[in-house]
Amino acid sequence: MESRKFHFAQALLPEGWAKDVSVAVGANGMIQSVTANGRGGRKIMGAAIPAMPNVHSHAHQRLMQGLAEKAGPGADSFWTWREVMYGFALRLGPDDLEAVAAQLYVEMLKAGFSVAGEFQYLHHQPDGAPYDEPAELSLRCLSAAEQAGIAITLLPTLYAHGGFGGQPPVTGQRRFIHSADSYLRMHETLAKACATHPLRRLGISPHSLRAVTPALLQEVLNGIAPDAPVHIHVAEQVKEVEDCVSFSGLRPVEMLLENFDLSPRWTAIHATHMTARETQRLAASGAVAGLCPTTEANLGDGIFPATDHLKEGGAIAIGSDSHITVSPSEDLRMLEYSQRLRDRTRNALASGPGASTGRTLYAAALKGGATSMTQPVGAIARGHRADIAVLDTEHPSLIGRSEDQLLDSWIFSAGNPAVAHMLVGGEHVVKNGRHIREDDIETRFRNTVRRLMT
Structure with missing residues (x-):
């Protein structure tokens, strides 16, 4: 089983941006703890929001x-x-x-x-x-x-x-x-x-x-x-x-x-x-x-x-x-x-x-x-579910940006391609821009569309 503790170089927390953030996730997908300026956990490259x-x-x-x-x-x-x-x-x-x-x-x-x-x-x-x-x-x-x-x-x-x-x-x-x-x-x-x-x-x-x-x-x-x-x-x-x-x-x-x-x-x-x-x-x-x-x-x-x-x-x-x-x-x-x-x-x-x-x-x-x-989401904080998007800070539109500049450059320039990873309830469902079941789901979709459109 993958580690239920994750580490991000920077993350947007309720109190603002923080560096070296470790997020511990329980078996129920809820965040148990958030620690800034620390170490430990499976490292996911990018900025967590x-x-x-x-x-x-x-x-x-x-x-x-x-x-x-x-x-x-x-x-x-x-x-x-x-x-x-x-x-x-x-x-x-x-x-x-x-x-x-x-x-x-x-x-x-x-x-x-x-x-x-x-x-x-x-x-x-x-x-x-x-x-x-x-x-x-x-x-x-x-x-x-x-x-x-x-x-x-x-x-x-x-x-x-x-x-x-x-x-x-x-x-x-x-x-x-x-x-x-x-x-x-x-x-x-x-x-x-x-x-x-x-x-x-x-x-x-x-x-x-x-x-x-x-x-x-x-x-x-x-x-x-x-x-x-x-x-x-x-x-x-x-x-x-x-x-x-x-x-x-x-x-x-x-x-x-x-x-x-x-x-x-x-x-x-x-x-x-x-x-x-x-x-x-x-x-x-x-x-x-x-x-x-x-x-x-x-x-x-x-x-x-x-x-x-x-x-x-x-x-x-x-x-x-x-x-x-x-x-x-x-x-x-x-x-x-x-x-x-x-x-x-x-x-x-x-x-x-x-x-x-x-x-x-x-x-x-x-x-x-x-x-x-009515879902327990919207913050990287204890008591919220670990639904976390991770922006690729090496995306050409995000290079050299930090903190709020990342959000501005993502929203107004980079768009979807800058989303590198997604966690839902602590499950890593998008890795390096690809969904873990993307091929099977897309194949069924392609076959459905081709049949319906003929």
């Missing part, structure tokens, strides 16, 4: 990466992209989803993510009929995470309607649909699958206020654990805001705040289009804003009001959503750049004069991500 949670993933969309970039005859938008996505979602069987998800989770690990927040809304067979095991596809995501060695917060999606006010679902949504009773039965099965696994957590993802009514969501919330995380898409698109106002007289974030007692248990995915008052109220609630900047840019969603949200003390986290790219560094870079482009400034989200923008962003997303995922 806490691994990042990915709070928003639709694994099935990895299949269509780059295949919705052809202009249509009319104006392209999120809504035309959605029709393309529905076509891909109707193709995958259980084996296909497992192969695609496993490949995605390997890519997450290689990029520096150690937790996948799987917002999983493929539930039924392509014709809409339930599988013999109604939780089949969500169980396949758990299996894929096990193969890759990534932690997972599974968020099976509650989806009942095609629009505000209980409109009937459209044909492309037939694999998603549940009643409260059928959803809760599925959730109970998944609770048993997650109960004793150290890397698994279970929550719920009401898809959106378009897809669930407040009454339906409350009925389901009453049937699950009171501390389970709740993730919901909200205010991603201008049309969604307009439709919500037309239906209820309220904007989506307002509607959410008026109907539910938001808290750190909740993650508002996107929350792109908010008024100043909504931004203040969301920040004050303690709910996490789950941001997916590369997907939001790809879909033309808009720009999240990050400067105002952070000034109000709001929490943020990041996710790769549609997986047009899978990279915490790129999502953080895009988040910062969007504010710069909108406001024609630089270092928009740095915490103050002289502060590192990369350090500010990384620290905020770590804290919000751990809260959102």
Whole structure:
């Protein structure tokens, strides 16, 4: 068995950067001790940082990466992209989803993510009929995470309607649909699958206020654990805001705040289009804003009001959503750049004069991500799980950098290739840039894609 004690030349600890850091990990994957300026343990070359949670993933969309970039005859938008996505979602069987998800989770690990927040809304067979095991596809995501060695917060999606006010679902949504009773039965099965696994957590993802009514969501919330995380898409698109106002007289974030007692248990995915008052109220609630900047840019969603949200003390986290790219560094870079482009400034989200923008962003997303995922991650410290990313300090973009300069150069220049190693619960799953099961998982993925794309 590999040593459960690791040594890093430098590491980012809660109190700041430290040199010659030894980390002892227990059999349960939790950090038992952290010692700076010491010796001992298996040396891993590079700079150790806490691994990042990915709070928003639709694994099935990895299949269509780059295949919705052809202009249509009319104006392209999120809504035309959605029709393309529905076509891909109707193709995958259980084996296909497992192969695609496993490949995605390997890519997450290689990029520096150690937790996948799987917002999983493929539930039924392509014709809409339930599988013999109604939780089949969500169980396949758990299996894929096990193969890759990534932690997972599974968020099976509650989806009942095609629009505000209980409109009937459209044909492309037939694999998603549940009643409260059928959803809760599925959730109970998944609770048993997650109960004793150290890397698994279970929550719920009401898809959106378009897809669930407040009454339906409350009925389901009453049937699950009171501390389970709740993730919901909200205010991603201008049309969604307009439709919500037309239906209820309220904007989506307002509607959410008026109907539910938001808290750190909740993650508002996107929350792109908010008024100043909504931004203040969301920040004050303690709910996490789950941001997916590369997907939001790809879909033309808009720009999240990050400067105002952070000034109000709001929490943020990041996710790769549609997986047009899978990279915490790129999502953080895009988040910062969007504010710069909108406001024609630089270092928009740095915490103050002289502060590192990369350090500010990384620290905020770590804290919000751990809260959102309800996982014991986000710090290299006793009592946290040993989820650690190690940056290659010999990468051409990182040579000569130290401490916060490493984070700035990784986020704004080097990107994924600078992630050399990954530990999840003390297991060394990425070594020198390669996943320990990369060949087998990629072979199954290749075969799946070739069959589905012919």
